[in-house]
Amino acid sequence: MARKRMIDPKFWQDDKMMSLTPMHRLLFIGIWNFSDDAGIHKNSDSMLKAEVFPCDDITVEEVGELKDELIQQELIVPFNSEGIELFYVKNWKIYQSIQKPIPSKYTLPEDYCSPTVVLQPNRIERNKKEKNIIKKSVEDENAHTTVDLIAFADKYKTIDIPLSYKKFNLNQLSKNRKSVNEAADFEMWVLHGIENGWNLRAPESNMGIETGDTLATVYCPYCDAKREVNRGKEAREAFCQCGNTMFYKNEYLHEKGRIRTISKKKLPEIEQVPF
Secondary structure, three states: OOOOOOOOHHHHHOHHHHOOOHHHHHHHHHHHHHOOOOOEEEOOHHHHHHHHOOOOOOOHHHHHHHHHHHHHOOOEEEEEEOOEEEEEEOOHHHHOOOOOOOOOOOOOOOOOOOOOOOOOOOHHHHHHHHHHHHHHHHHHHHOOOOOOHHHHHHHOOOEOHHHHHHHHHHHHHHOOOOOOOHHHHHHHHHHHHHHHOOOEOOHHHHHHOOOOOOEEEEEOOOOOOEEEEEOOHHHHOOEOOOOOEOEOHHHHHHHHHHHHHHHHOOOOOOOOOOO
């Protein structure tokens, strides 16, 4: 029996969800509706077709391919219970919070466990959160000085300004100095730090660029090869060893589905003309 389920807004911003095609996301959400309160569903392609795509122009085989890719992405996990082929939604309790769940009639597998991950906001959302933390830190420190640390943080985006200012103050105190122009002296301190690579922000804080964001994985929709390249032009112009264009994950899944559709279309038979 179908059940009402909730969808957390963070679902749409999760990196893994954003890498899926709309059809994969639709099937995944549909599985929630027709799974029991433990996130368990029969591993039946025809059942999924009837439940989630009853009137859509999609075959049972194509539904099975969508499901198999959800398995590859480790969003659902197949298992067997007393001879019945089933699968469960991994990290089910992350996606659904059920007040009075009905116990499953199936024996749960040994690897069925409590959630181990949380929905992760995408890179843009993480950068916003990181910037807000940095801004608050600068504002707190700024309240105790005549130097405009907020302006310094905007000007020198790669430098941890609150940390740098604390070290500057300690240096001044240790040498019993008092600046006539504190802002100018602090800027000289910052520039000296840049020259020597001191007081740099952590990589994930540098101008909103996270570690690993300069590299991207591209995939070949024909042979499923993958490799890491630099983002931008190199990623857009990447070619596989088999000679075909490589794509980002989402584009790769779309292209792979398009190739499957084309390959399934039967070519018209050529009429044999007797000589």
